[in-house]
């Protein structure tokens with residue numbers, strides 16, 4: 359590969375990563391950071407912006423925006439909500455638990471509304487658990503273990519100082535953060551109650567991987583609050599794309615298909631410290647100079663950059679300890695489109711259904727009122743992924759029928775960019791029918807499918823969780839500026855306290871912008887979501 363030096367231009371800030379946190383940082387730096395037009399440039403390795411927000415339109419459903427990545431936010435997520443309001447992006451309610459939806463568990467066909475009736479569910483619960491089933495067992499487990507940790511008879515989960523517990527809380531003498539969430543959960547309620555909670559959640563990662571100090575608050579983040587789920591009418595991708603538009607209007611420059619290969623500290627032509635970036639584009643490597651570098655990307659992406667230089671060289675053990683402090687959670691989405699919405703005959707129109715079969719959860723996706731067709735979005739994560747491994751690797755892809763949209767500004771090949779393995783479609787369809795109690799029939803077969811596996815590089819997973827033996831608040835602050843005398847900053851969902859959410863990506867970007875790059879909170883955030891504890895300014899020596 360030949361290397362080109364791209365003149366003597368020195369950028370004020372080079373941002374690497376065109377997901378929501380990178381675009382947001384660029385826009386904020388240009389609009390509120392006093393940087394001049396053209397002095398902030400963003401480099402994205404793929405051919406599109408948005409990262410893990412990816413909204414696609416299937417053939418013959420021109421109004422539908424199906425989310426192959428992030429799909430919803432809650433009204434309790436301050437930064438996202440404020441930003442969506444500020445940008446005036448249209449939203450609609452996002453339906454989850456409809457009473458009529460399916461819960462197919464342990465071979466029993468139930469409706470979601472049955473799940474709070476202990477006599478109907480196929481789980482053997484204790485009397486206490488039966489009495490508490492409406493609140494959910496994560497609440498019960500948390501109340502019980504916190505009574506032990508805090509030495510009190512009653513715990514109000516709304517007032518728990520989780521950060522303090524993550525730093526120093528102990529369960530039977532062991533630091534909470536050194537214990538698996540699953541262990542503490544199972545010590546606090548019966549295994550049947552735990553299994554019920556896991557099976558009915560539809561997820562296979564959210565009670566695993568975590569340490570107890572970070573996993574419980576993440577799972578209880580909505581506890582006691584009156585929140586609603588919302589989605590963006592134009593797809594969640596419209597958030598980063600709108601920010602990208604504003605960024606460009608403010609003088610930001612974006613380079614697609616530009617991959618950061620390596621970087622190092624350097625002396626700039628004016629004698630000041632800066633960063634030399636080696637960027638690969640179209641088979642060539644070019645060198646850029648910048649006063650500051652923002653890496654807006656998750657753990658796996660950081661590890662794919664050449665491990666050399668003043669930040670990433672292997673001898674920087676502390677930096678690598680920080681980077682390795684989260685575990686990427688592999689997960690995929692598979693969308694199946696049907697000519698008729700056969701689930702409506704079962705009284706189901708929208709929201710989530712769950713099962714302990716390996717498809718685990720599905721959403722009946724809103725597709726607009728101009729079609730009789732319908733879409734089901736399957737979302738699978740964590741432990742169940744090995745079930746699909748051999749099917750996913752099969753090279754035969756499902757053949758889409760119908761016409762991909764080519765009007766209204768939507769790219770025609772968007773859907774076809776994400777072909778689904780035929781064997782996965784066949785198996786997912788079989789399991790869908792089983793969980794709905796239906797026999798297969800040629801009229802019921804899907805006509806289009808799309809698949810996105812976020813375990814693929816450069817993501818390594820769809821979300822990142824804090825495992826055992828990690829002091830997450832310490833890592834979260836330190837990793838933003840991992841080496842004190844090198845102007846390299848890291849932000850994004852991975853090292854946040856709203857992992858797996860856009861909220862986490864934006865909150866870490868705000869902390870970086872306010873605590874390290876000198877910006878004031880934006881007008882739409884009344885109170886800045888940055889941590890002002892002394893540790894937030896502590897740097898790795």
Ligand SMILES: Cc1cc2nc3c(=O)[nH]c(=O)nc-3n(C[C@H](O)[C@H](O)[C@H](O)COP(=O)(O)OP(=O)(O)OC[C@H]3O[C@@H](n4cnc5c(N)ncnc54)[C@H](O)[C@@H]3O)c2cc1C
Nearest residue numbers: 375377378379403409410428429430618820850851859860
């Ligand atoms: C299936 C799924 C469901 C989800 N559901 C929700 C949800 O409902 N609600 C919600 O709020 N969040 C959800 N999330 C999480 C949300 O999508 C992420 O938290 C958020 O999009 C992450 O943004 P980011 O900027 O931190 O990183 P990313 O979006 O990962 O962006 C990183 C970018 O960096 C680029 N990159 C990596 N390496 C390089 C390199 N060397 N050079 C140049 N570019 C590089 C990547 O291509 C990527 O574009 C979900 C995620 C997934 C995958």
